[in-house]
Amino acid sequence: MTTQSASASTSAPPTTSLQGFDRTTSRWGRGTMLAGLAISLAGPLYLMFGLDYWPGWSPVVQAWVSVAVVFGVFWVAEPITYFPMLGSAASYQAFMIGNIANKLLPSAITAQQAIGAKQGTKKAEIAAVTAIVGAAAVHLVSLLVFVGLLGTWLASLIPDSVAEVFGYIVPAVLGPVLVQAFMAARQHRTRVIALACGAAGVFVLVRFVPSSSVYAMAVCVTAAIALSLALRDRTGTTDDEEATA
Amino acid sequence: MNTPSVTNSPVLWIAALGVFAVIAVQSIVYFRAAKRAAPAADMTDSELKTAFRAGAVSAIGPSLAVVLVAITLLTVFGTPVVLVRIGLIGSAGFETVTAQTAAQSAGVELGSTGYDNATFALVFFTMSVAGAAWMVSTLIFVPLLSRADRRIRKLNPAVMTIVPGAAMIAGFSYLGLTEVRKSGVHLAAFLTGALVMMLLQVAAVRLRRTWLKEWSVGISVAAALGAAAIAL
Incomplete structure (x- = not known):
């Protein structure tokens, strides 16, 4: 990383402080993610080796293999699929905080729209990171208070009907967010192409090859990026006629 | 519903709060980095606050939904495991499938009488290792992708x-x-x-x-x- 910042340090001072942002977020992003990884494994390892609840190799391996068969594609596909939407800094936040498509991305787009930051700019990236910090704050506090402290009590209190309604949170979030994503796109062609790719994934790919559902979203996103770039409007102007620096 | 006794072990609580602390530290470091870099990206202090607030407000609905799902799983996994696996890192869908798969490989149903401490250890371990795979692949791919991203930005x-x-x-x-x-x-x-x-x-x-x-x-x-x- 030092070589990269040195090679570009000939440009103006603002670039330097933006590089500082990249440096800090990637260094701390990786560090905190490694720490999170270690702590999240420490709990089960303590049970198995500290308290001696070792179930034996056979179920451990068998469980891991069955899970890897189901989720193995997600492990590789998700970080790659979400990277173009999140960028480097926010990827380290997202894969530790979780609920990316239904919470963190909506937060990020809303923040970008609220301050008029254009996608692809540094301002948009900083807005996304800041919005995810805000989302993380709400999430951590609500988990600690409503699950950690009051969880057992609330479980006996909340009527089933409320829980049932909240079961529809995913479509309830995706509808509005798709509208936002439409407004945030900077070329009309991108909107048409990307929507067609998403629809093709659901109505063609998954319909005729049901087993593709584990990687279909990655295929849609990749196809949308490739086609939008290949067929982009090269006359130089985006919808908002904003030239990026 | 049979809840294994070890689900509320103090060590699991410490580990759960540890993950919370790590995310809190990351958020603070990121926010300070954003604040420092904002002027160079033509972003004012009030825009930074707006971005934070917009992110926080947008997260209320989805966070409450996660809370509700998490609460229903408390008796299956205990509070600390629910906080980390369902609340953070993972999602209710993935983790429940993983847990069922793990329990079945030991020939046990979640919540049944055979669901003992050893089965719980296996379930929790499998969930954690599966979740860790996402982080490992993030740690591998993000640096590679951001290098490609920088090169593309320079070219076009x-x-x-x-x-x-x-x-x-x-x-x-x-x-x-x-x-x-x-x-x-x-x-x-x-x-x-x-x-x-x-x-x-x-x-x-x-x-x-x-x-x-x-x-x-x-x-x-x-x-x-x-x-x-x-x-x-």
């Missing part, structure tokens, strides 16, 4: 103005269309949310009220859930 900056929009529209339309096919209630929630969002966007521009944009996800999600409640 216009490319990066197209990529995020294309990726998000394709991703959200894929996920959204998958949801609306599930039932009429899903469809009602999706359409109501989308419609209210459109109205709010128009209103924000017409009335020149930026706070409407800030609250747009919160308001439209509430409306969409209201529609789901009526349609149920």
